[in-house]
Amino acid sequence: MQELNTKAKITWCAGCPNSQILVAFREAITELTSQDKLKIENIVATAGIGCHGKIAEYLNLNTYTSLHGRLIPTMTGIKTANSNLTVIGFSGDGDAYAEGIEHLIHAARRNSDIKLFVHDNQIFALTTGQVTPTSPKGFKGKSTPFGNLDEPFDPILLMLSLNTSFIARTFALDISKTKEIMKRAIEHKGFAFVDIIQPCITFFDTREYFKERIFWIDDQPADNPEIAMQKIKNIKGKIPCGIFYEISKPTFEAQQ
Amino acid sequence: MIEHNHNGIFTIVIGGAAGDGIREAGNNLGQVLAKIGYEVFISFKYPSLIRGGHNYARISFSREKVFYDNSHIDVLVALNDETIERHKPKLAKNAFIFSENFDENDLKNFGKNAVKITFSQFTAELNALPVTRSSVALGAICHLLNLPLQEMKNVLHKVFKEKLLESNIALAEKGYEFLKERDFKHWKKIKPNENFQKELIDGNTAFAKGLIAAGLKSYLAYPMTPSTSILHFLAKKQKDFNIRVIQPENEIAVINMALGMAYAGERVAIGTATGGFALMQEAFSLAGVAEIPIVIAVSQRQGPATGVPTHSSQADLRFIIHSGHGEFPRIVMAPGDPEETFKCGTQALNLTWQYQMPVIVILDKHVSENLTTSIINADSIKIEKGKLAEKTDSKYQRYLVTEGGISPVAFPGTPEITIKSNSYEHDEDGIATEDLDIIRKMQDKRFKKEETLLKGIGKCETIKVYGDQKSKNAIVFWGSTKTVVLEAAKYLDKKAKLIQVLWMEPFDTEHILPQFKGIKNIISIESNHNAQFAGLLREKTGIEVNHNILSYDSRPFEPIELAEKINFLLK
Numbered sequence: 123m124q125e126l127n128t129k130a131k132i133t134w135c136a137g138c139p140n141s142q143i144l145v146a147f148r149e150a151i152t153e154l155t156s157q158d159k160l161k162i163e164n165i166v167a168t169a170g171i172g173c174h175g176k177i178a179e180y181l182n183l184n185t186y187t188s189l190h191g192r193l194i195p196t197m198t199g200i201k202t203a204n205s206n207l208t209v210i211g212f213s214g215d216g217d218a219y220a221e222g223i224e225h226l227i228h229a230a231r232r233n234s235d236i237k238l239f240v241h242d243n244q245i246f247a248l249t250t251g252q253v254t255p256t257s258p259k260g261f262k263g264k265s266t267p268f269g270n271l272d273e274p275f276d277p278i279l280l281m282l283s284l285n286t287s288f289i290a291r292t293f294a295l296d297i298s299k300t301k302e303i304m305k306r307a308i309e310h311k312g313f314a315f316v317d318i319i320q321p322c323i324t325f326f327d328t329r330e331y332f333k334e335r336i337f338w339i340d341d342q343p344a345d346n347p348e349i350a351m352q353k354i355k356n357i358k359g360k361i362p363c364g365i366f367y368e369i370s371k372p373t374f375e376a377q378q
Numbered sequence: 379m380i381e382h383n384h385n386g387i388f389t390i391v392i393g394g395a396a397g398d399g400i401r402e403a404g405n406n407l408g409q410v411l412a413k414i415g416y417e418v419f420i421s422f423k424y425p426s427l428i429r430g431g432h433n434y435a436r437i438s439f440s441r442e443k444v445f446y447d448n449s450h451i452d453v454l455v456a457l458n459d460e461t462i463e464r465h466k467p468k469l470a471k472n473a474f475i476f477s478e479n480f481d482e483n484d485l486k487n488f489g490k491n492a493v494k495i496t497f498s499q500f501t502a503e504l505n506a507l508p509v510t511r512s513s514v515a516l517g518a519i520c521h522l523l524n525l526p527l528q529e530m531k532n533v534l535h536k537v538f539k540e541k542l543l544e545s546n547i548a549l550a551e552k553g554y555e556f557l558k559e560r561d562f563k564h565w566k567k568i569k570p571n572e573n574f575q576k577e578l579i580d581g582n583t584a585f586a587k588g589l590i591a592a593g594l595k596s597y598l599a600y601p602m603t604p605s606t607s608i609l610h611f612l613a614k615k616q617k618d619f620n621i622r623v624i625q626p627e628n629e630i631a632v633i634n635m636a637l638g639m640a641y642a643g644e645r646v647a648i649g650t651a652t653g654g655f656a657l658m659q660e661a662f663s664l665a666g667v668a669e670i671p672i673v674i675a676v677s678q679r680q681g682p683a684t685g686v687p688t689h690s691s692q693a694d695l696r697f698i699i700h701s702g703h704g705e706f707p708r709i710v711m712a713p714g715d716p717e718e719t720f721k722c723g724t725q726a727l728n729l730t731w732q733y734q735m736p737v738i739v740i741l742d743k744h745v746s747e748n749l750t751t752s753i754i755n756a757d758s759i760k761i762e763k764g765k766l767a768e769k770t771d772s773k774y775q776r777y778l779v780t781e782g783g784i785s786p787v788a789f790p791g792t793p794e795i796t797i798k799s800n801s802y803e804h805d806e807d808g809i810a811t812e813d814l815d816i817i818r819k820m821q822d823k824r825f826k827k828e829e830t831l832l833k834g835i836g837k838c839e840t841i842k843v844y845g846d847q848k849s850k851n852a853i854v855f856w857g858s859t860k861t862v863v864l865e866a867a868k869y870l871d872k873k874a875k876l877i878q879v880l881w882m883e884p885f886d887t888e889h890i891l892p893q894f895k896g897i898k899n900i901i902s903i904e905s906n907h908n909a910q911f912a913g914l915l916r917e918k919t920g921i922e923v924n925h926n927i928l929s930y931d932s933r934p935f936e937p938i939e940l941a942e943k944i945n946f947l948l949k
Contacts, residue, residue: 129807195630196638203640227627
């Protein structure tokens with residue numbers, strides 16, 4: 123088994139949930155490769171730009187660090203050129219929901235056979251604390267000292283409206299659940315979307331907020347949008363996590 | 379009317395509204411002329427709209443090479459009234475005019491040369507669509523110029539199918555008979571060439587064929603005039619060529635998707651107009667730092683911004699050569715005609731893989747869309763794969779520093795190694811770095827590739843010289859201006875050396891500078907306001923041109939008018 127760490131020194135804040143995402147991913151890969159479900163040389167881990175993107179430096183795998191917001195078309199390109207590869211992308215809420223949201227929408231539409239993990243911390247952290255599309259209305263960041271004017275949007279609902287073939291949400295602090303969802307996403311044939319709630323301990327510490335509200339839906343994912351809607355609904359201020367929706371449909375790359 | 383002396387060149391204009399099938403009619407006539415053995419040049423002018431407006435195709439043919447179509451019209455086919463109005467001033471003496479509506483003034487002016495053909499009546503009789511009116515005109519032209527009608531029928535057979543084919547053939551016959559009955563002739567004594575093997579082709583199609591010859595696997599583009607016909611041609615032929623053609627959501631997706639493909643080992647090219655290329659800037663810079671091979675066709679049109687979308691310009695030279703933030707080497711070539719776009723297509727794809735640096739081919743509306751009889755031969759084209767990693771050990775480094783700067787490339791899926799590509803400045807392993815020494819070393823490594831390239835640049839035809847090698851006059855030009863300058867050169871009073879520069883970056887000073895030795899009078903000709911090429915020439919060689927002839931009204935130079943301007947400046 124190939125060592126998954128590299129010489130690069132980890133520069134995330136001590137205690138940052140990004141490290142838990144890294145651990146969950148390494149474990150997911152180790153399990154899948156040791157079960158011969160995946161060849162290590164056929165994995166390509168891609169990353170956008172933001173705190174999340176540093177993960178590529180810490181993975182002794184094929185990696186491609188793209189531009190801010192642009193990793194999704196890059197992933198489709200890699201998968202299209204070589205269908206043997208398993209293409210996994212690490213993105214952030216700034217990366218996937220602000221700068222590059224058009225690519226998210228179109229990759230879901232075309233059911234590109236790529237796996238996207240969005241480190242959603244509801245803040246631009248690497249640029250030291252500005253609002254993103256998932257920051258709450260009224261949020262006081264460095265660029266919005268009098269409060270954010272924009273309403274946040276719900277990425278899960280957006281992805282469901284696009285009939286995305288795999289839709290899940292996980293919580294970075296739960297390494298074991300995150301690992302399981304990652305494995306399921308990687309094994310899914312088609313576009314797999316996973317929103318990872320990843321509290322930023324430095325600029326927007328939501329750890330306690332989410333710990334109190336998150337609950338897991340452990341039943342089978344829905345295979346029709348109406349049932350998925352039921353699963354996604356926040357019940358009395360609680361936040362559901364798990365795999366909401368999974369369907370099978372032809373992938374973009376297979377139809378080329 | 380203009381009394382002209384144009385060396386056996388004959389020019390036909392077919393004009394009408396958008397939607398009248400002008401482009402197709404011009405193309406069909408050109409195919410017939412090329413088939414018979416004439417050198418042909420066709421330009422198309424059209425506004426940015428789908429119906430209405432004024433469109434025309436101008437077709438010049440001759441026994442000798444026609445570098446550019448002539449503005450003096452021998453036959454004018456007017457499918458709308460505006461065509462007569464617009465082109466009247468350029469009619470040659472004894473020019474024939476085909477129209478279904480002449481006003482009294484026109485009839486008085488043109489006399490027996492005004493040929494009233496009731497196009498619409500013919501189409502109505504056959505219950506054919508109005509767009510087929512042009513086929514009546516094509517038949518009539520065949521009789522007028524003594525071209526075998528059968529050749530026209532053969533061309534129509536290639537273009538149309540079933541019912542549409544039947545009606546177009548019948549209409550061409552009607553047009554032919556109509557003139558025959560009235561004995562209208564304008565038989566020029568222009569002998570065709572024997573064993574003429576050239577094909578009539580536009581620059582975009584020839585460029586696409588060059589990419590195919592050099593092993594293209596995927597082409598990606600978002601539509602934008604004047605680059606779109608590359609996308610259309612390759613999309614239509616993708617199964618024949620065994621390639622993929624993809625139209626992603628925008629230009630940013632185009633280039634990033636293409637870079638992903640190249641990282642995974644695929645030979646890929648993309649195309650756009652300069653506005654689309656402006657959107658690609660950040661990813662272009664990524665191609666530079668991550669050393670990912672990519673070919674980008676950038677076809678210029680009149681800017682700034684949306685500008686004049688369907689008209690030509692050379693105003694993007696400086697933007698294109700300086701594109702991408704940060705400093706990194708790139709190759710930029712500027713072909714001037716379809717034979718050169720073909721060659722640049724092949725070279726671009728090979729060079730981008732050999733040097734792992736992005737290659738841009740600058741086109742413009744003229745070279746992209748104008749049709750010329752050309753020799754396109756893919757037989758001798760080799761596919762250069764570049765420096766591939768040997769059977770690797772576990773110490774593979776994607777950005778290994780080598781003597782020539784070029785690191786062996788390997789692709790994901792190779793056992794026991796990892797390939798790390800990075801938009802951050804990185805070390806030889808591809809791991810992000812902020813180490814001063816490594817930053818300097820990696821920049822030097824990338825520019826070392828340019829030095830390596832320059833050592834072998836002699837083979838690349840970065841410059842072409844025509845005309846009188848010993849003249850003290852030199853005319854210097856680039857891109858599609860080549861065609862108009864070479865045509866204008868037929869009408870020059872004094873001799874001149876004609877220097878075409880094809881490579882804009884890296885600039886081949888070593889081979890360009892000696893061409894100006896002994897030259898006393900340099901005239902630079904280009905289609906922009908700021909004399910961008912003349913400035914580049916001065917920057918790279920220290921040579922200052924004596925005169926600039928510039929055009930920036932989005933319309934092309936006309937060869938005879940240009941010749942008059944040049945004659946005024948020659949010594």
